[in-house]
Structures are given as structure tokens and as C-alpha cells.
Amino acid sequence: MGLKHNWLISLVACAGMWGLAVPASHAQALLPHTLEPDFENLEEQGLALAQDAAQLVRFQQYDAALARAKVATQLAPEAYQPWFILGTLEARNENLDQALMALQKAHALAPEEPQVLFTLGSAYFQQGNYEQAIQELKAGLNLKPDSPEALFDIGNAYLKTSEYDSAIASYEKAANLEEGFWPAINNIGLIEYEQGKLNAAVEKWRMAAEIAENATEPKLAIAVALYHQGKRQEAIALGKNALSSDSRYANLEFLEENLWGEKLLADTEDFFASPVMEATLSRLQINAPDQQ
Known part of the structure; x- marks a missing residue:
């Protein structure tokens, strides 16, 4: 954020x-x-x-x-x-x-x-x-x-x-x-992910998503982390749900503006390149990151 x-x-x-x-x-x-x-x-x-x-x-x-x-x-x-x-x-x-x-x-x-x-x-x-x-x-x-x-x-x-x-x-x-200042909690997760603390990062993002139920960013971040951990079915379901509420987050430049780090951006690009997510991006009329 x-x-x-x-x-x-x-x-x-x-x-x-x-x-x-x-x-x-x-x-x-x-x-x-x-x-x-x-x-x-x-x-x-x-x-x-x-x-x-x-x-x-x-x-x-x-x-x-x-x-x-x-x-x-x-x-x-x-x-x-x-x-x-x-x-x-x-x-x-x-x-x-x-x-x-x-x-x-x-x-x-x-x-x-x-x-x-x-x-x-x-x-x-x-x-x-x-x-x-x-x-x-x-x-x-x-x-x-x-x-x-x-x-x-x-x-x-x-x-x-x-x-x-x-x-x-x-x-x-x-x-x-x-109380309820979820962007601060969300951004601690961004740092922890770059430090290789994946479980801690996911925990922060889950806290942020629980506070702000309609917030796209922590949901997408959780989806990327889960995909990277091999939990692909859960990751794709969550990622599709997140992007359907705010398609701006399918743009890597937008994510970088929101302080996503190099490691998280690279893993997000891999997540978006999966066949199911590519199809999702297409249905949402979003250009995939490698086409921008």
C-alpha cells in the first residue's frame, strides 16, 4: 500500500x-x-x-x-x-x-x-x-x-x-x-516477504484482509504467496476473487507503485503467467503483464 x-x-x-x-x-x-x-x-x-x-x-x-x-x-x-x-x-x-x-x-x-x-x-x-x-x-x-x-x-x-x-x-x-489501520499491517507483510519470511507475511496479510474485507491488495498478496508455496488451487481461487473486485492489481507497475518488492513482483508475474490466471485476466479484459 x-x-x-x-x-x-x-x-x-x-x-x-x-x-x-x-x-x-x-x-x-x-x-x-x-x-x-x-x-x-x-x-x-x-x-x-x-x-x-x-x-x-x-x-x-x-x-x-x-x-x-x-x-x-x-x-x-x-x-x-x-x-x-x-x-x-x-x-x-x-x-x-x-x-x-x-x-x-x-x-x-x-x-x-x-x-x-x-x-x-x-x-x-x-x-x-x-x-x-x-x-x-x-x-x-x-x-x-x-x-x-x-x-x-x-x-x-x-x-x-x-x-x-x-x-x-x-x-x-x-x-x-x-485500531484497524490495515495498510500498516499489510506493508509489514510486504517487507517480511522480501526477507524470505513467507509464513509471517501471509499472517500479516490475513490480518489485513480480516480488517478490510473488501481490500484487494492483501488477498492478492496471499494468493501469490500460496501459489509460490505450491498451494495452487487455493491460490488461484483467491487470486481470481481478488482481481474481480479491482483489476488494477493485475498491473505489475501498479503493484510496484504500491511498494511491492522485487521478490513479490517476480512471484506475482509467475502467478499471472499460469494458464488459469491468464484465462482469468483475459476474461476480465486485462492485458497480461508480459503484454504491456
């Missing part, structure tokens, strides 16, 4: 930044809002516009939120909130240079805000700068050590730098802080 969806955590933080709740019926009222500049109160108006952007995030109006955030940074350039919202939204859109620029500005204005550091770390991770991601996430965790999402993110960064003990320790802390 990778990190790329975790910008949503930051967007939720954006929406709650001012601690104000806007009823759902007010969502549409925000959309036609037109700014009438009052040059004596530009910063106040900028913060109000940033608040509009944060509330629009709650209703998944991301384009409208981005437009407001951009104007808010111009009206209130010395307030960190508009820069944070802008950076988070740019990271969501994978505009990483713009995201990092805005988030670094937010951090300079509010160096003690852990959520800014967490989001900055996520953006560096998306960029592939894992060492810098670890540095920013560590700094944020020094300020707020009880964030399961940040612990999960730094675990992913440690995984990418092959610091497996640190990764497992971070995942375990995340799972202990938030």
Missing part, C-alpha cells in the same frame, strides 16, 4: 484548520462567492478566501478550492494557511514543484505546524526524494508523535530506502495508535 492517496489526510486537515463546521447545505453557497477587494483589509479577505477553499475541499470541489487558494496567497502572503492549502492541492494534482514551493513557504511562516511538515514529507515522497521525506516527517513527528498517518508515511519512506527495521517499527506504532 503506497502513499500517493495520503494527500487526502492533509486536505481534511485543511478543512478543519479554522475549526469551523459548515453545514452541507452551505456547500453550493460557497461556489458563486465573488471577492470584492477592500484594500485596507487584504489579509483578512485572503484568510476568508482560504477558509472558503478549505471548506470547498470538504465537498470535493478541488478546482474551485485551488483557484481560491491561489488568490488567497496573494492577498495574505504572510499567513501560512493559504500556502498550506495551495501546496496540498498542488500535491494532489501531482504538480510537485509548485506544491513544494508553497509548502516550504508555509513551513517558513509556521515552523511549528506538524501538518505542514507531514504534507511536505508526502510531497517529497511523491517526488522520489525519500531521504528528504524522512527528514520532514521526522521533524513533524517530533512535534506530533501520535499521528498514525505520518508514521505510516515515514514507514513507506524507510521501506523505499531499505531501512526495514525502522519501517516495521513505524508501521507497528501506526497500527497500535489506530
